[in-house]
Amino acid sequence: MTDSKMKSQSLQKWFSVLLLIALIVVLGVLSTRFSAAVDWTAGNRNTLTEASQAQLASMDGPIIVRAFVYSGDPLRREVEQDFGRYQRAKPDVELRFVDPSTQPQLVREFNIRQPGQIVLEYDGRRETIPGTTEPMVTTALQRLAVSGEQWVVFLTGHGERSISRAEDSLAMTAYANALRERGLKVQTVNLTETPAIPDNTSVLVLASPERAYLPGEIELVRDYVAGGGNLLWLADPDHPTGLAEVAAELGVTWLDGYAIFPNYQVIGTGHPGFFAATQYPSNPVTQGFDQITLFPLVRAMAVDPVNDWAMQPLLVASDAAWLETGDITSGTVALDDDDIPGPLLIGATLTRDVEVEGKNITQRVALIGDADFLSDLHLTELGNQGFGLNLAQWLALRDAQLNIQVPAAPDTEIVISPWGGKALVVGFVIVLPLLLLLVGVGRWFLRRRR
Template structure:
């Protein structure tokens, strides 16, 4: 009898250990996803211990222990508690199982800081074979890993891996990695250096998506830059466009100079032509060739500066109803770009257009810009302003003496950039005409596009990478290429400042309310209720 009492004293621990093992087994099964020996062994052991505990709850009547046990009120209450605990364990196991099988994330940040842009998501989903990002570093920065995890969630063909070059020197040599932090992209048998990451220079969505697009795109757009009239060159000199040209090449564009006076016509493979601030007038034959190119659906980007020969461009601009003001736009606000003076116009207001759709409330600036005007409404020509100055700007007729003169100057807001489209009708012959179709054609409606910007300096070396100047230029080129599946520039997302700025008086009042007044009112209310119920 003493032995039985001793055993009964410790039987309650059998229940606790059994439930614990059962919970651990179910959790392990939910995480692993199948019946592994470890999880199955824990579940069976837990069930056996619970069964032994039930058998030992028989009371003093050893001839009918089960009947004595189940007849107790405490047993019924304990059984209800056991079933409730078992149900809790099962529900918890199911939640863990579903959580490992179906990954769902909800980004509640205002600017969707932790969500990829729709273009990047579609880019990863369209991958037709595995693509992998290799990061040769010992440190896994959280912001980089979170971004790469976001990419991996979009499709099974995207993956990434961190590699320590010291423990795996062979793989580092295979990619040519020489320093910690180097990131490479591998797609099939092709490899590409992406960037070098540091804590202060993390991976960006734009960099990764541009590289993926360059690897996977089977089409390249060709941009020709007109030369021979003092236009900005593609060289690395001051005032050149080498930074812009390199960025376009990184986005799978082909960039080449064009001496139209020698070729006599624009090449057939040209997706667009850029005329960047010519200092002398174009030849009449060149103007004719450009007009013919636009009639065929060709696209054109024209940028001017303070010394540009506008008269040489007028025959082209007049066909679209566009004029360029001779005066220089002046920025009269207190906030000016350091080192550039009042002639560098800040722009933070943009038109509703694919080129500028993500630019609102972000700055770009344009030194010595000229205003763009719609001087004549042309049928079927659609115009959309891109760059809008503030009311604190004006077009100055005398840059040597900056002072607003109502008689000779023009008050802002002004337009510094405009996008234009015009439909064209092309006819393409049928692939296999029948006798009844020999004289018929398949008519397709397309459009020719043009962008006119009243400044060129913003895209030159040194200024191209400032603020979103480069985005304005690259997005204009991308839109003009008419490859609608080509990614436009993806600007980095910024977290808005939501801090509450309070005066000393407001902070003191808040402290009194939260620490003294509100608790005192609660204490008084509680005392009053106690007094009434007494």
């Protein structure tokens, strides 16, 4: 091989090495300026959900995030990653780190109790949260998004559903807590003890009273509705609804009886009196809502709007259903001449324009022939909680908050049966060490034979 050829090959090798180094440098520079991520988790739980993106889109203006984390703490990296998802969806989300050891004045100003707390600030309002999970952050943003206090008032004293008895599975304790998490204030009022509905009531809830209201209490509820107040009326079929004067003002007639759904075995509800809503009529409460909801033992209603009310169906049972007016405890039911055939109106909304204190507002009422679906026993089934939250948000005139509910990730836990756990223990503690021992003995034996 001539010297010229050797020099040419040497130059080619050095040129290839230089090209490789240049390529590595370019890739390194690009990696600092651009990034790409692929989410392989079930349910894409490392990607910002549509609910969180919708929440961010509803908030005009910057959001400031202050993370009170010590310098050098690995938690800072986690906070950057978690809020990086929010920054990609809304560029004016600003993340600021505060070292509690060097800025004690900010610790006092923001009332920080322990390192790692996060303070979200929007439009002059603040929320402090202990972590950075998406449900925690997005629900805090929901609370920040609405200015002022909005009260959801539950009437009590007549056998209505409780919102404070955690041991009662038919209570609405979890529902009340979910409302609080979304920034709504919740309280109860017994009109016998306090004969007045608070002036700051945004939504009044009649949670299926079991006993009749006194005439003075009925008049208070009538005055509230006549004055433009928003109302959520839940009426189980087990008890008379009462408040006939209020129903007349709304143009609603509650029908006595239990709705029966003969196709319950096909749907899989397990009971002919359970109503599974899989489709919804056009209604602002369920616009964009695509979850199935389950209503145990429902009654129907008839609405003939009066007093300028406009009605929109919310829950409608199919033609196959009927309202059983007879006894359902016998075990067998059938459609007869005394029953009311389907389709049945199970839920409806009413709206009208009214003038309150010189302002034109839209008054809203929601009527549901069931209260069990919001009880602690059934709230977490299918889309019940989302539907119940939509009702309250719509009645409180918080339309931008509809359908914003971050779903729980389906792959955060590994469930192993007792036998599976024992198999893992045997495999890793006994079988795997024995296999390694056998491999070692086998290699030693083969070497001995050589």
